[in-house]
Amino acid sequence: MSDIRWYKFSSPQTFYPLAGTLAPWFGVAAALFAGYGLYISFFLAPTDFQQGEAYRIIFIHVPAAWMSMFLYLIMAGWAAIGLAWHTRLSSMMAVAIAPTGALMTFIALWTGALWGKPMWGAWWVWDARLTSELILLFLYLGFMFLHAAIDDPRRADRAAAVIAIVGAINVPIIYFSVKWWNTLHQGASVSLTRSPTMASTMLWGMLIMSIAFWLYAIAVVLIRVRCVILERERNADWVKQLGADA
C-alpha cells in the first residue's frame, strides 16, 4: 500500500486525466443499474395496497433525497479539507459537487410534490421534513452563488467553505426531522435497527436505483471537476499542452 503515492492524485494535473478515464465507466455502470432499477420499479415491484401505483415515485424520490444529503456532507467535507490544508483540488471537488447536489435536492422536492398531491392532497406543506429539505436547496444555491460572486477563486473557496460547513448541521435535522417533530411525511423507509416495512422487491428496486444515482453523481462530478480544473488552470503549461480533444 505504501508504494501507492496517493498524494500524487491530489494535484489537479494528475487528477484531470484520471477523472477523464474513470468518468465513462461510472456513467456506463450508472446506465446499467438505472435500466435494471427501472425494470424492477415498473415490472417487478407489485402495486402498493394503500397507495396504488403512485408509490412508484419512491424509486426516484428516496434515492434523490439520500443523494441530496450525502452529496452535501461530501461537499462540506472537501470544502473543510480545502479550508484547513489549502489543497486546491479539495476545494475544486466541493465546487464540482454543489450543482449535482442542488439538482438532487430539486428532484427530491419535485417528486415529493408530485407524490404529496395525490396522497396528502397538497403539493407542499410547511412541515419539518419538507422545510429542512428546502433549506438544503438554498444552502447549495448559497454556496454556488457566493463562490461565483467572488472573483479570486481561492478567496471564493474559503468563503463558500464556511457556508458549506455551517450548513452541514441541516443534514441531521433533515434526517431526524420525521422523528423529532410531528410531520406529515412518513418515517424512514429503510432503517438499520429494524426490518424493512416494505416488500423486498420494492426495497431491492430502491437500493438498485440508489446505486444508479450514486454512480451517476460520481460520473458527473468527475466530468465537472475536469471543467473546473481547466477553467482555473488555463494559464498553466500543462493545460496549454493538452490536445484539442483532451
Place this chain on the structure above:
Amino acid sequence: MNWESLTAFIEMGGYGTYVWGSFAVTIVCFALEVVGLSVRHQHVLHERNAHHHEEST
C-alpha cells in the same frame, strides 16, 4: 407482470400524471446536466486554444 395493456401502463392506475411527471422531469434534469457539462468542457478547451493561438501569433 403488472400491466394488462400499454394504456394501463401509461395510466398508472389513475396516477399517470404524478408518476410520469416525476420520472420524466428526473430524466430531463440528468440529460440536461450531462449535455450542459459536455458543452462546458468543449467551451473551456476551445477558449484555451483560442487564447493560446493569440499568444503564439
